[in-house]
Amino acid sequence: MQDPTSKRLKATLEQWRILQAVVDHGGYSKAAEALNKSQSSLNHAVTKLQHQMGVALLEVKGRKAYLTNAGEVMLRRSRLLTQSAFELEQLADNLCQGWEPEITLYAEIIYPRERLYRALQAFLPQSRGSRIKLLDSVITGTSDAIIKKQADIVITGQLPKGYLGQPLINVHLVPCISPLHPLSQQSTVDVKELMQELQVVIKDTAITPNESLGWLKSEQRLTVSNFHEAVSLVSQGIGFAWFPKHFVASQLKQKQLQMLPLKQGKSRTSMTHLVVPDETRIGPGASTFVNCLLAEHNLESDAFYDSNKEPIA
Template identity: 55%
Template sequence: MPYRPKSTLEQWRILQAVVDAGGYTQAAELLNKSQSSLNHAVAKLQTQLGVELLEVLGRKAQLTAAGEVMLRRSRILTQQIEDLELLADNLDKGWEPEIRIATELAYPKHFLYKALKQFYPLSRGSRVQIIDTVLTGTSEIITQKKADLVITGMVPKGYLSEPLYVTRFIPVVGANHALATLTSLEQSELGQQLQIVIRDTAVKPQEHAGWLKAEQRWTVNNFEQAVDILKLGLGFCWLPDFVVNPLLENRVLQQLPLQQSSERLVPMSLLAPQEEALGPGSRQLRQLLLAIHDK
């Protein structure tokens, strides 16, 4: 006899919501359902499986050991269903109406613009949305699948990517900063200086990348704002080569003469968070972008 499932996807989605929200009351508000219906769904799921998944301690529902294992597997299942439905929707629509590209600020956009110029005659009217991201904000875009293509300096575990470019980050100050006259500088000396940093675009940023040891920091939204502050003779900043090179040549900025780690190399890669659901337009644009870097 053919196998007949004991549980439904809806039951697993409800269980996930109860755990993620921290309880039945919160999950009911999130799903716009009654608390009793969620209680019934989870209770029925446990009965059908013959396994206790949740235990209520006080007002909070917590997973049992068996529940933790089952929940992890259920997330894979529900994600696969979402991916399958997205693929079906993509196949039904054919060429996608909008293509979303998320790109690290540390990637030189003139490469992307060149690819987009080649793509335009082939685009069939597709709208293109370019999303600027920084650090863990880029990782969030990938894991939450909020873009079709992502150019990133940090590839999360479990994703395949194609190399594009290596960005050199250089420590610089304004030409009129006191450090600009030095011929040698230890990293420890930077700890007492004002550091200009670029804001992480993540909802929950994690400061695990870059040199962030200065006691005093000012945070800005982009490289242009950082340069404007540096020109005033305030602070130092690690900036990408394609931003600072012309400013160094014109002596607007000065590279700090660090004795160790005088630059940081960040490999930029291209990936598709949902490869199985990637539309034909996104695939075409990806190939054009890769071809530009192959030249």
Template identity: 55%
Template sequence: MPYRPKSTLEQWRILQAVVDAGGYAQAADMLNKSQSSLNHAVAKLQSQLGVELLEVIGRKAQLTPAGEVMLRRSRILTQQIEDLELLADNIDRGWEPEIRIAVELAYPKHFLYQALQQFYPISRGSRVQIIDTVLTGTTEIIQHKKADLVICGLIPKGYLAEPLCVTRFVPVVGSQHPLAQQQPLDANVLSQHLQIVIRDTAQKPQENIGWLRAEQRWTVDNFYEAIEILQLGLGFCWLPDFTVQQGLQQGSLVQLPLSQSSEKLVPMALLTPQEDALGPGSRQLRQLLLQAHNIKKD
């Protein structure tokens, strides 16, 4: 048999008002109801639950120990209902209940976090889902329209994107690696060593994209796993400079000076796979993200 609640939301709201106002008379004025109706509602609530919630001492209604516990839980319940009703109202107005942001792993996320900090007070309860992507995995997200906003390094054919910043990749080894003592290095010499690469998040990754030249390579899920392996003296890896700055300063990592090129620059851009279907929340967040990069758009 399905569960049938013994109490109503209105009863709990009345109890909260009586406690917050300090008594039945004050709560009646606040709610614009008769004092007798509030007395009846609270008495019925206690009877239905079989628990004494309030006791009147003098002219003031005070919570019992059980009442304190239940009132605290009731506030959570009524707040959740208010949030649910607000969400329904937002959906009716077109404000999306969830915003999905796909972010290329090479993007410096502090810009995104800055935008999210500004977005939170106006988010209207919308959930935000951040999806880490790599290389062709980002392209798949765009082509399959699985995110509202996408920060990418590779812009698929047929799409336009707003430039945000440039990520600088540098070749790095641990300080105990043999290559740390050699300079300058030829790219052909480098390709003979173990390379640590970041896993492409695509369902069908294309290995002709990225820097996968070495015959022997280990694949990891993120830059920080790669750094831990490098610090053991194993392999080399091309990494964004913002991920290795601390290791370079502390001396646990060494940047390799290559004779041909010691850095690779990857432009990062903001793309909307479905511009016409973009909701007001996503539009607001996009604007805040552009502002985080000091990009002004009407």
């Protein structure tokens, strides 16, 4: 395949833009007015374009010019070309203003995803083409993302020592089993009994996990990468697991799962926080996304960051 950079282009973006204007405005006269150019210059540009391409793009019938079949195909492709060029120039302008080409977000898996998705929906029309890298994280892995400044924005359930964050929402974690599990027949379950059972756990995303965090007292463990896998296993009667209550609400309602009747510690609560690991380097794109997340929780944007990139003191 020939390298496209080794061959000189036959036509210019301006010629394609003129062709589009002639078609969109229904002729050379109105297109000339819209582009603030003379009608003869537009006619010359389109004639030259057809000659350069070696393809008839327009055909004249009476006093009007109509697209040929080939012209229709070329016009559609040219719109993609000019739109891409416009977006490229817009990206350059955004970068000059400090707008990030990519925003990295780490989100602890216990955080309700429907809230995150609504914040994303609100942000995308304002994103100016910035790519979003959304990564799930678990416990120590989330803390690492903050400490090692691996992300622009982090939603964490565990604030590392020395860091502050904006509280978002309390997440209630409940121990669950299947109605098929032998423990489901007991009226109460002692923690010592639970320690003898198989626990399904979610793999910590850190390279060096901190096993002092969370409830990991069972000797028998089955480790999976996400809550969806854990729900599938536990609903089949394989072990027990701690789940965010919002995540298993439908399974509990449909009696595919049931909460363990523990004598003590029937649930755990974790407050999720919004953290910007490096406040001195937050860009306008990340700042805008932060404000969308705060709005999702009915928090004022100036409770954390303003929309002009600077962190509030």
